[in-house]
Amino acid sequence: MEAKLVQKLQYPTWVDLDKFQRKRSGSVRFSRRMKEEKRVQVFISAHMQPSITSNRNRSVASEVSCTFKSFPASILEPGGFHAPLDEALILKNKSQEIEQYLDGRCIYLVGMMGSGKTTVGKVLSGVLGYSFFDCDTLIEQAVGGTTVAEIFKLYGEGFFRDKETEVLRKLSIMHRLVVSTGGGAVTRPINWKYMHKGISVFLDVPLEALAQRIAAVGTNSRPLLHHESGDAYTKAFKRLSSLWEERSGAYENANARVCLENIAAKHGHRDVSALTPATIAIEALEQIERFLKEEGEMPF
Numbered sequence: 001m002e003a004k005l006v007q008k009l010q011y012p013t014w015v016d017l018d019k020f021q022r023k024r025s026g027s028v029r030f031s032r033r034m035k036e037e038k039r040v041q042v043f044i045s046a047h048m049q050p051s052i053t054s055n056r057n058r059s060v061a062s063e064v065s066c067t068f069k070s071f072p073a074s075i076l077e078p079g080g081f082h083a084p085l086d087e088a089l090i091l092k093n094k095s096q097e098i099e100q101y102l103d104g105r106c107i108y109l110v111g112m113m114g115s116g117k118t119t120v121g122k123v124l125s126g127v128l129g130y131s132f133f134d135c136d137t138l139i140e141q142a143v144g145g146t147t148v149a150e151i152f153k154l155y156g157e158g159f160f161r162d163k164e165t166e167v168l169r170k171l172s173i174m175h176r177l178v179v180s181t182g183g184g185a186v187t188r189p190i191n192w193k194y195m196h197k198g199i200s201v202f203l204d205v206p207l208e209a210l211a212q213r214i215a216a217v218g219t220n221s222r223p224l225l226h227h228e229s230g231d232a233y234t235k236a237f238k239r240l241s242s243l244w245e246e247r248s249g250a251y252e253n254a255n256a257r258v259c260l261e262n263i264a265a266k267h268g269h270r271d272v273s274a275l276t277p278a279t280i281a282i283e284a285l286e287q288i289e290r291f292l293k294e295e296g297e298m299p300f
């Protein structure tokens, strides 16, 4: 049973099967303290409890806990985002390296709809110990809980953009935030005045991948995609292409660029869909570090 479980749960190679203790109840316990280069101490424990539902079908309930000095819950706890342990360690180390040079400045994620600003932003805020804010959510709250789609329908895009600018103005006087901006926030120069109080990071994702992601979740919450005809992918791709024509230049104002095609090439993947939010967040931290070094704010 152990071998099957280990294979299923994909334990890293340093897990020594001899350290598993089989209990009388049939459950299996494992615990181990891991030290790596003295800088990292991780304690992992696993408890697997078989439950017999019939003579033929056995299922196993497993509980794995992993603790690491000051690790954020979002990385390791159930329900949060799960990065593989090695990626989680890289994220933590890299964020610790750059944190003091950020000096509390906010990180603004910019990029097209569906580029992963919210998903990657939550990973970044977790490892940096920053708070996470989503501009669209703040706008919805400011308009009495009205959804973005309803705001567009009831009051028009101009009204939405004014609220967006107002939200960015308020955020710009705060510190230690990761902010996921709306895809169109880059189009107003005044918004850049606010975002440049912090460090802006452009998530550059190919249009095909954006359209696939959006088609998978539907276009309901993204009113700018409602007007095209065709299936969800075609609709999203057509509209994203025209928005990209209008906006691509504006994204270049960002301080750092995270290009998913470059990351995929670096990791030997053909397709950006193989890239996890953790891998993308690591690249974001590296690009922020590069920016800080180029600006002379962090030593090489």
Ligand SMILES: Nc1ncnc2c1ncn2[C@@H]1O[C@H](COP(=O)(O)OP(=O)(O)O)[C@@H](O)[C@H]1O
Pocket: 111, 112, 113, 114, 115, 116, 117, 118, 119, 120, 180, 213, 214, 217, 273, 275, 276, 277, 280
């Ligand atoms: N690296 C990724 N790989 C696959 N799907 C992703 C990735 N990042 C985000 N997604 C998915 O794409 C959709 C849009 O992501 P989201 O973070 O909401 O983007 P944004 O905030 O830029 O609009 C969500 O369904 C999300 O789960």
Ligand SMILES: O=C(O)C1=C[C@@H](OP(=O)(O)O)[C@@H](O)[C@H](O)C1
Pocket: 111, 112, 113, 114, 117, 136, 148, 181, 182, 183, 184, 185, 221, 222, 223, 224
């Ligand atoms: O690209 C845009 O103009 C928009 C993107 C949306 O945010 P996401 O980028 O989070 O989807 C939201 O602000 C609104 O639907 C307009």
